[in-house]
Amino acid sequence: MFITKFALPRRTFLRGVGATLALPLLDAMVPALTPIARTAAAPVSRMGFIYRPNGFIRQYWTPDTVGPNPDLKRSLQALEPFRDRTLIVSGLANLEAEAQGSSPGPHSRGSAAWMTGTHAKQTEGADVEAGISADQVAAQVLGKATVLPSLELAIEQNEQMVGNCEAGYSCLYQNTISWRNPTTPLPMETHPRVVFQRLFGDGATPEEQRRHLQTSGSILDAVTDRIGELSRRLGPSDRGRLTQYLESVREIETRIDKAEARTGDAAMELPERPGDIPDGFDEHVRLMFDLQALAYQADITRVIAFQLARELSPRTYPSIGVAGQHHATSHHGNNPGRINDVAKIEAYHVELLAYYLGKLRSTPDGDGSLLDNVSILYGGGLGNPNEHAIIDLPNLVLGGGSGRIKGNRHISYKVEDYVPESNLLVTLLDRAGVPVENLGDSTGQLKEVDV
């Protein structure tokens, strides 16, 4: 909705088989794309956060050696071609995901704590609460330069997960990993076409788009007045929802201002618009990864959170020979067959990640490639799935972080030291140009991450 520059050719056909990604004009467009000068000396940092659920199998994941040139075990094999851009971090803890007196809800709390380092409040009501998530912290800074401060994507659809949540915890805690502030979770988009539309608009001419922006701006002005009126009629304890509304209005108004300020945008040859949600996990994920690479490339956003699957995911993976459901199988009970199955799922997810890394690497950006200038955290909020452990989490840092992250290494923290995973979040934020005092339960930065 905010993009004024992209005009969809009037007779674009819709192909349901995925967006093609030829963008031949992009290099020529670089000057027009963004107000911030991009030179080789000041590459633009991007951040990504990719969540995969239901714990992990250590024996197939964590390298035996610590330090440079780690051995890539079976689950991480697919990262071999990207070794130099892979930093394996093991042994971190997600302490705020502990029950701490609430009733058990490890999946909900693990999910909520992964990017926030905070303890999710046990509730199904209006008082849902966690903490601001790392991607939203990044969005506040990195998002200043882009029209979309951030993008939140997912694969599994909430509607088909009825009853698949933990007692006492709203399904909300699993549906999203992204929190704008402690009480405002952000919905995650699953439909590729909607994502495409958010990135590239709905095909109207630039003049039309500008008119849309103006109308929306006027509507928001009017809505603000109305919210004020309603707010005066309600008691303080009832104003929460209106406050959220008002904050949202302000945010959208900012985006509209940014979008209207863009001038002289050249028309761009767009990829074909995706059709329906593909019937197949593999295709759906690849398509979403394509769109993410595109979003970075066109500098529509620099922060993306992506939930590959949500906690308690019941998905089966018949294409790799896993007939059981992911969550059920992850409670492997030390059965070697089930352990093997879970590890196969993890390896498959990492294959898909490798596809994405390949896309990023083959996309030129500044002096190098997108992969050089991005830092992506790939991991999950639970460790040993059999015990719903919240220590020894799987975490991978992918990308070059604009030269500030050194790959081809395995850094390991002692589990008994309970080093918070949020320390890694704070570190990555800092390296991406988003210095922050602390986030959630962080106690400092992990200097081992440095080059």
Next chain:
Amino acid sequence: MRVTALGVLTIAFLMVASSPSEGLEQAAGASAASEPAARAVLDRYCVTCHNDRLKTAGLSLADVSDVPGQAEMLEKVVRKLRAGTMPPAGSTRPDSAGYASLRGWLEQELDGAAQLHPNPGRTESLHRLNRAEYQNAIRDLLHLEGVDFSTLLPGDDASYGFDNIAGVLGMSPTHLDQYLNAARTVSRTAVGDLTLPPSGETHILRPDLSQDGRLDGLPFGTRGGALIQRYFPVDAEYVIRFQAFTGVGLSETESNFIELSIDGEQVFFEKMKQVPMMHTLPGADIQANTDWEVRVSVEAGLRDVSVTFQRATTGQLEDLLQPFLRPPGISAFRLTRVGGYSGPYVGQISFTGPFDAKGPGDTPSRQRIFTCRPDSAAGEEPCARTILSALARRAYRRPVTAADVDPLMLFYGKGRSQGTFESGVQVAIERMLAGPDFLFRLEEDEASAAANEPYTISDLELASRLSFFLWSSIPDDELLDVADRGQLSDPAMLERQTLRMLRDPKAEALIENFAGQWLRLRNVPGVDRNAQLFPDFDDNLRIAMRRETELLFQAVIREDRSVVDLLDADFTFVNERLARHYDISGVYGSHFRRVPVTDPNRRGLLGHASILTVTSQSNRTSPVTRGKWVMENLLGAPPPAPPANVPALEQTEAKGTLRQRMEQHRKNPVCASCHNMMDPLGFALENFDPLGQWRREDDGGLVDAAGMMPDGSKFDGVSGLRAALLSKSDVFVETVTEKLLIYALGRGVEYFDAPTTRQIARAAAQDDNKFSQLILGIVRSAPFQMRKSASDVAATVAGTADRQGQQLVSRASIEESH
């Protein structure tokens, strides 16, 4: 127990007036539930663990003298007694008379206390429309159907099992962004904006949809394909593109003809090229070998578009066992055997347009919006005002004043100045749909209410509650009129409106949204089964199993049947595909029809493939999941969450049947406390495989379907389980009532709602537990008609003069009292 004389009379009256359910009958027979009898049960069976010293599970039942003060705790006790989950199996338990006397006395006391001090609870002041409600609201407000809102609005989060819970229907920039887009798209589509840019969508047919027979909705004499109801916004040309795939193996010499029809009229018909494809490897990539694009003139409106093959022969297609196991490029893994031919099938259908728009057409939405037409420039504004006033009243669900319409007219003016009269109206509608008055249901404390006091909500607020409950949509004109005149709260009128609304087709929203979530029917489309174990599983079965349960629920509503019929119906609804699944012979064709259920194992929901499938894994049954489902949804006693550290099961690979392997659950006492209740319920259903088909054997032996209720009563198989549940049918009715109450109020139910649930269930029992009586009970209840005011009423910032007056009064009275 301290009871006033009035209290005694009230309680006595309650006892006489209520129709005792079976459980309480014995209590009534034992000359009213009495405290000494209840105390005796407590002392003998409960206090051994739940005493002041041990405080098992943090609970002591040594002193229950202050029932109102201990209501929260005691309601939990009642819930467990109701389901029989306490005392735990293995301990000494009271007989049914003992249960009845304790439960009866507790409920009597709790109900009495609630009678004296009703607590209707407090709903959120602002309750955002969820996606389904938004969609229905647009349908009813603008008479616009066929717009796919799953691509316009984000999905909603659920709590307490439903996605219409106000507390978690939040607002974020993402939401607002999409609401703005949706408002624009909807208003432009409804008005028939000729400047709508071409857009479109693709419908992908699921690869496991069997296409060798006629599919529902398509004409006789056709095979496969799809029927899509698509909304064409304006009179224009549209490009429809569709692809067909040939199956693997040698093609037949038989010709295939594909046709595209719009509203039953054929617009394209062609003989497919025969492109034989030979494959030796399963899972090889298949390309569409025929791909058509048809540009066609379509008039605006909701149209049926079908792409299908003409059935050239009624003979069986030559194929090996499973014809629908096609290897599309997408799910190629499904191919389990090499070779074999399956007829061509339609893969995708795409729409793009509008192109070369000719006119806005004559659509229901245009008729709805343009109730007047300006005949001159001078007539434009008044006409716009008329239109917008009428729409705003419905959209905002209340009478509108100049304060509401003037801002809309401003937007009309903006749009008019940049376009036409119609575009002016369009922009005003856009504004209407993006504002809080449309997006939120507002419930305001009564001006004169003190803090924390129950008050009766206004008629208009009641109208919204009623329509969102029964229709998941805005009130219609009749309901709004009645509420506007202040007549809705009149009991006779309220009943009349409620029954009218239940009979209206819009009440199907209860099936889609209430049953769809309570019975987890929404999960059916996402179900996948292991292709090796269940080669017969196709999308036709998914669709059919869901439809069966929906139709049973619909029958209960439409025929105003007892809700207990859901458990025990001697009929169901099947089509040929489902009948084949259930081994019912003599049913042909794709449409659903009512059939008697002669097999006692199939009666009711417990015999429905839908329930049995969504509670299974893809390759095996899950007695735990099924047991938990029964406890949550039929017994109203959800098991507690698993402990924080689920102990690892033993390392050794357990042998034997599923039941035997699951014995491990019961060995560890930490696990046993819950699994002793869940597992035996699930085991009773073990004769139903992961698709709900009957099996006598599993794991190399006969299925052992012996089961047990949480209260220890044993039975065998699903029929035994059903009989046990029916013997506690009051519990089932209360559970359904509770679920309906959550859904109706848009908040979770708390301990103080339990008396309401009981009261509704008791009243319904007097009328055979008819569905309408449950609905009426809810509508008449205090939580539905009343609301507790905020606890910080005095701190409200002064708004209107009225409120200011109140403020001054209360402050004055505070000063006076000092």
